[in-house]
């Protein structure tokens with residue numbers, strides 16, 4: 001489904017991602033963990049096309065997508081959330097979601113002028129879908145609120161909501177649980193599993209180890225921009241290298 | 253939303269009140285003036301406006317017009333810009349109820365004013381300074397006049413001059429504005445009519461350091477002479493110097509912008525005997541001298557700027573026409589202009605308004621010896637003009653002869 | 658001064674306001690909705706004006722054409738040529754930072770002015786194009802301006818409708834989202850450059866049509882009419898006064914700004930003749946003060962940003 005080969009990304013000489021390679025199998029939940037500054041978010045940006053690779057390759061569904069424009073990769077069926085939530089501040093929560101689905105005929109201005117009824121009926125469906133998503137995220141009471149007024153946790157949920165609205169094949173989730181209350185976190189976990197049941201593939205950055213251990217099929221550990229180890233959650237839990245990496249972070 | 257509506261209504265009212273309070277009814281005869289007081293030609297507009305004010309003063313001191321009414325001038329600032337000029341002209345016509353306007357200065361404002369306001373609004377428009385040949389051919393129903401000759405007039409004389417000086421092949425370099433282009437076109441037409449060949453006609457942008465590439469191109473087919481349409485301060489002198497230095501040309505014909513002794517400084521021997529052209533006042537009368545005297549009495553020293561005299565004349569001519577027509581209606585004024593003016597009429601000087609009124613009352617025609625010389629319009633409303641031919645002798649400018657067109 | 662006179666000036670005034678309102682609506686699509694920095698409005702205005710003039714005039718030896726086409730064809734051609742210009746300017750710059758587009762537009766406006774000035778075969782150079790036909794001239798006699806005003810209002814109504822419809826549609830939602838955060842829009846699979854370009858072209862089309870209306874109304878155009886002051890900056894002032902991202906505000910901004918621009922003339926016109934030169938300077942200061950007062954009291958413009966929403970179309974039926 002997703003294959004990264006010897007990816008390198010430098011920021012003015014500093015290698016944030018350093019010869020990192022891994023694969024994500026179709027229809028799995030894969031955890032991407034590692035201490036802060038390990039290069040996880042940078043890796044997401046490389047996969048999603050938001051950053052350009054300095055070296056290496058990214059394959060998505062067998063297709064080489066190195067340095068594709070982000071919107072092109074998104075259209076191939078990749079959705080992502082941002083670690084620091086990005087919201088369309090002066091737009092309503094509902095609009096934040098309704099923006100997402102691709103292939104809306106009203107996105108063509110010509111249609112929006114002259115094929116009003118088609119556009120309107122699509123918009124109704126789109127709106128219904130957005131409401132469903134909001135209900136699931138327990139945000140429906142905020143549908144008409146400007147996104148700028150949401151709390152940090154609510155913004156994270158909205159991020160997730162946008163990823164769901166895209167109906168993608170592969171979802172990259174960057175710390176979806178940060179700042180979310182435990183009940184909701186469980187719900188998010190359930191839903192990630194549901195997504196997998198529906199045939200989707202999920203790559204998940206998360207610091208909450210319980211979540212990782214409970215839902216992931218495989219876990220990849222990054223450290224200093226490198227691929228450190230990978231394996232099943234159980235293997236990772238007991239791997240001394242992983243402990244060392246995390247301890248190293250704590251003492252540094 | 254309701255509050256907004258009230259707000260807008262208030263703004264509209266404010267605007268209307270401005271419109272209404274700006275004007276107050278009075279028993280006067282009004283003439284509009286469209287002078288630029290801001291924008292590119294502001295430094296001219298101030299003085300051309302003085303020209304119109306001087307005419308107003310003379311007329312009012314001598315009893316006004318239409319049986320003792322005062323002449324009132326209403327000026328609108330064109331900002332040297334067609335959008336503002338057209339708007340201002342429409343204001344004069346609609347709000348001030350004016351059917352006679354002096355203006356505008358630049359052709360770029362005068363022509364749209366004529367086409368979108370004066371002609372449809374049946375308003376007489378006399379420009380004191382728009383020299384574009386386009387005005388000649390405008391479909392104006394006779395409403396548009398000017399008290400300056402068209403640029404093409406000088407071009408005709410310059411074209412003839414070039415042919416008379418036994419040149420077969422002529423190169424032209426001209427300043428890239430409507431003045432330069434108009435002259436250039438007229439020279440080409442006339443010179444070719446006389447059997448000559450124009451080998452190059454090149455526009456130049458003002459104030460460059462080097463004009464060698466223009467000169468090289470102009471000289472490429474070995475023309476006999478260079479006809480230079482330029483001003484002294486926009487690159488004309490540089491072109492002459494570089495043409496001589498590099499031996500591109502040794503024979504020149506100049507136009508009015510170069511009629512100044514400084515063009516010969518240091519190169520007297522090379523320019524000795526060269527000819528040029530320049531519009532001059534129509535011969536006859538002593539209008540220009542009288543005008544300078546009256547102007548300086550009123551406003552102090554007269555600046556060396558053009559079109560002050562022609563602005564005076566435009567105002568005076570409109571007053572004459574209104575007096576003749578006995579009305580301030582546009583069509584009547586239009587017709588009266590050609591009825592009252594005649595080359596062989598009774599002479600009226602610029603300070604003889606009373607005499608003019610008496611002559612009009614007696615049904616006489618008038619030869620108006622204006623501030624810029626006698627004013628006579630041809631049948632398309634262009635002022636008849638006189639073009640002088642001048643020559644360089646001992647490093648000085650000497651007037652040779654005058655051609656009337 | 659008569660009531661009829663005031664009325665006829667008002668009609669005339671509104672025609673100019675209308676033409677400027679078209680420009681402001683167009684700039685609002687580019688700037689207000691898409692965040693695009695077009696400081697070369699004069700260029701699009703000029704291209705529209707010249708295109709329609711050349712298309713509709715009777716054949717003339719002075720310039721290209723004319724092709725004697727009907728007025729409506731002239732307007733459409735003006736819009737299309739201005740759009741093509743926008744495409745050409747936009748392709749290399751629209752994906753870059755916004756100031757690049759600004760520089761490019763200011764450059765292209767100047768280039769266009771120079772081309773018009775120098776390429777006499779095309780545009781009759783500095784002498785300009787005269788006798789541009791007025792649609793149905795002669796049919797309405799002295800009420801002609803009223804008819805022309807009607808044309809202008811119809812054009813505004815169409816553009817206003819299309820702009821409102823567009824901005825409240827999914828298309829407009831993407832555009833507004835781009836202004837908020839491009840990354841989000843890209844992550845949702847939308848081609849940001851395409852939407853920007855569409856907004857730029859749409860605005861340019863409207864500017865072209867506005868320019869054409871100007872040409873037909875004044876019957877004469879020359880490079881003098883397309884200086885940055887009256888053709889570009891005034892439109893920006895109108896947009897800022899009315900409030901960016903608000904179509905209604907754009908129209909009011911045009912009305913008010915042009916009203917102040919010309920209305921101060923009435924005020925200073927009341928001063929005695931001896932003060933006219935000073936009055937001209939005072940007028941410019943007055944304009945400045947008016948604008949200053951509006952902006953200080955309402956920094957967002959008179960109407961501020963309107964809350965546009967795609968829901969307003971979805972729920973309207």
Ligand SMILES: Nc1ncnc2c1ncn2[C@@H]1O[C@H](COP(=O)(O)OP(=O)(O)O)[C@@H](O)[C@H]1O
Nearest residue numbers: 011015016034035036037038039040041042043
């Ligand atoms: N745009 C950037 N410019 C410079 N350095 C960056 C940039 N983005 C990330 N980094 C650096 O790269 C390293 C990896 O960051 P990141 O990928 O965000 O780590 P993680 O998500 O694993 O915590 C960090 O040291 C961070 O400071």
Ligand SMILES: [Mg+2]
Nearest residue numbers: 040041042083
């Ligand atoms: Mg991170």
